[in-house]
Amino acid sequence: MGGFLLSKTILIVIIFVITLVIAMYSTILERKFAAWLQDRIGPNRTGPGGILQPLADGVKMFMKEEIIPANAHKFLFIMGPMLAMTTALMASVVIPWGKSLKIGDFVMDLQVADLNIGILYVFGVVSIGVYGIMIGGWASNNKFSLLGALRASSQMISYELAMSLSLVAVIMSTGTLSMGEIAAQQSGWHWNVFTQPLSFIIFIICAFAETNRTPFDLPECETELIGGYHTEYSSMGLGFYLFAEYINMFISSAVMATIFFGGYNMPFLDQLGLAPNVEALIGTAFFFGKIAFFILFFMWVRWTIPRFRYDQLMNLGWKVMIPLALVNILITGSVLILRDHFNF
């Protein structure tokens, strides 16, 4: 029991730190990437090549004056960013970061909790993630904030449906709801993206909408809503909202890599004849490589595609994504029945 608690605590702390560091360095990566796409240099004054820029930004955020508007609801105004941050950090619990490590007799799982309903847990966290934005936007007592919050909630609810429906097909073909088992099933090249390509496309589009990234960043559409739900926030309150977005991006990249791109499985790794621990660590490194790819993809899309109009966003969600996901479920179900029937 003691070893179990200790290993889980260590794992949670490591994941927490890694998440924060990755989110922190995603900010500079995003700015550098944007600069590269637009043929600029990007931030390069702080440290060698601008590598200390996130720290400088963090210090700036902390040092700024915290302004709470006079007519704002104070308690909820502070609760909003806290909730956004907490829910963003919660989903990492069910992600399998690698195969188990063996230290002496002790087996350390690189997954905090292998719930038998792991995917549903991710949905649960995603579905309560909207409260941080809604509460913050309402408590600001500003019409632009409120409009941003309402947009965010309706957008997230609409795309959550398509997201869940797209994963139903994956659940049908893998036959499990546990993230650990889904990752373990995809050893070698048996990645789910090859069996469920349509499901993956729907999922990644919905992930963009759920994380409020361009082209679906209407809740913070500057040309219409000033800053959207975080218009009234300053200092670290604003920092938390911006930071939560990067954490969400990291977590949804990890979820996509786990469910569709084999998680920690690296093709041909088991043929190299390495020690199990080394193999597990290389698998974890490869997993982080996949996550980095998806984070870069998020940024690439942001600086390539312009923002949608709001009615276009809703039409895409309800009239394209959800029917496509339903068709995908139908196809998957028929293929599964045919396979059972003809034994291929």
Added chain:
Amino acid sequence: MQAALFYGLSIVAIMCACGVVVSRNPIHSVLFLILTFFSISGHYILMNAQFIALVNIIVYAGAIMVLFLFVVMLLNLNKESEPHKSDLVKIIAATSAGLFSLVLVGVLKGATLPAYEGMMDSENGLVKNLGRVLFQEFLLPFELSSILFLSAMVGAVLLGKKNVQA
């Protein structure tokens, strides 16, 4: 440990449920209701019903309550604009609620409830067992209720549509 969790969760659930009724600001009521759903989900987890616990969070706390909050925010209800009911209505409401609670207490006093401890290790709430029961024993009621939902959805769309030709 489990008893302590049970009492802790129950206290939170009851306090939040009272908060829903007592608070004057409708936004606070909705937020208290969300907390109530979370503590009820905690009870489900105590009874080893993880699937029901999470579905409760996803559907009620995550979707229905967001829509509630959405509507309350859009209508911008607050205590200034809220119409106050007359005293007669308040007295009638309090009396009928009191009588109802009397009936509930009477019913629960005579009923024999299964022991709570026994439920903690039950496997009924796991996805596998729940799915088996739903799709074998209760297939017809399950499918009928889904048709009921579909008809409710169609009805809502029809009502929401402008210029319906009779």
